[in-house]
Amino acid sequence: MRTALLCAGLALGIAGQTPxxxxxxxxxxxxxxxxQPGAARSVQQPQGVVRSALLTIEIDxxxxxxxxxxxVAAMIEDEGTQIAAENRRIEAELTEEExxxxxxxAALEPARFRSLADAFDQKVQALRQEQDAKARALGTLSxxxxxxxxxxxxxVLGEIMQQAGAxxxxxxxxxxxxxxVIDITDVAISRIDEAIGDGAGTALPQPSAVPxxxxx
Numbered sequence: 001m002r003t004a005l006l007c008a009g010l011a012l013g014i015a016g017q018t019p020x021x022x023x024x025x026x027x028x029x030x031x032x033x034x035x036q037p038g039a040a041r042s043v044q045q046p047q048g049v050v051r052s053a054l055l056t057i058e059i060d061x062x063x064x065x066x067x068x069x070x071x072v073a074a075m076i077e078d079e080g081t082q083i084a085a086e087n088r089r090i091e092a093e094l095t096e097e098e099x100x101x102x103x104x105x106a107a108l109e110p111a112r113f114r115s116l117a118d119a120f121d122q123k124v125q126a127l128r129q130e131q132d133a134k135a136r137a138l139g140t141l142s143x144x145x146x147x148x149x150x151x152x153x154x155x156v157l158g159e160i161m162q163q164a165g166a167x168x169x170x171x172x173x174x175x176x177x178x179x180x181v182i183d184i185t186d187v188a189i190s191r192i193d194e195a196i197g198d199g200a201g202t203a204l205p206q207p208s209a210v211p212x213x214x215x216x
Contacts, residue, residue, distance in 0.1 A: 049163045050181050056172040058185045062153070063146055066189050067198040072145045076138060083134050090127055148202065153192045160184055160191070 063069040101120060105113050161169055164184070172183065196202075 049160060049184065049187060051165050052182045053165065053167050054182060055161060055164055055166045055169045056175055056178050056183050057157070057169060057188060058172045058183070059150075060173075061185055062188055062192075063149055066149070066153075067193045068145075068149050068152070068196060071198040071200065072142070072149075076142055079134075079138050079141070083131065083138070086134075087131055090131065094124060094127070149199070152196050152199065152202070153188070156191050156195050157184075157188060160188060 064073070097120065101113075101116055104116075108116070157169060161167075169184075172178070172185075
């Protein structure tokens with residue numbers, strides 16, 4: 001994404017204000033000031049939304065501080081804890097199995113021992129691949145849930161842009177300098193939480209699923 005440089009002369013004021021009109025008297029003299037009907041209503045903006053053709057947003061914070069992002073983060077932490085516990089259990093079991101095999105070596109024919117050792121090595125490799133696959137799936141869960149969140153949030157962000165009269169919404173990481181007043185992150189988080197909540201009704205990948213061909 002190209003870096004967007006915000007011009008110093010970017011107008012951030014609320015547009016749409018209509019100056020009061022002066023009524024002409026029957027004699028041609030100016031009369032007292034009178035505001036145009038509906039002028040007050042034309043300048044009202046939804047709370048937290050500024051009139052600007054260009055808006056910015058902190059995408060990482062939008063996801064992390066939303067109810068949806070908090071739910072995904074908790075799920076990932078729980079899955080990561082389970083994987084770590086499995087790794088410790090597997091390591092202990094393999095260590096014990098290796099010790100037992102080593103103790104049997106003196107009583108076994110070399111060919112028999114080699115066969116058992118090869119089978120043990122294959123088991124170790126299969127278990128390692130299985131646990132690595134679970135860790136990769138956990139990373140995929142984070143990426144896919146983030147993409148899903150942005151898809152669900154898009155209508156809300158589009159509505160904010162419409163209310164602001166904005167044509168462009170930029171990820172703040174790509175902007176060299178901007179005024180805080182055009183950052184809609186906080187209002188977007190609030191509205192997205194109202195619209196989709198924590199996304200509990202949305203299906204997410206299951207990173208703990210055992211991949212095909214895994215060891216028993």
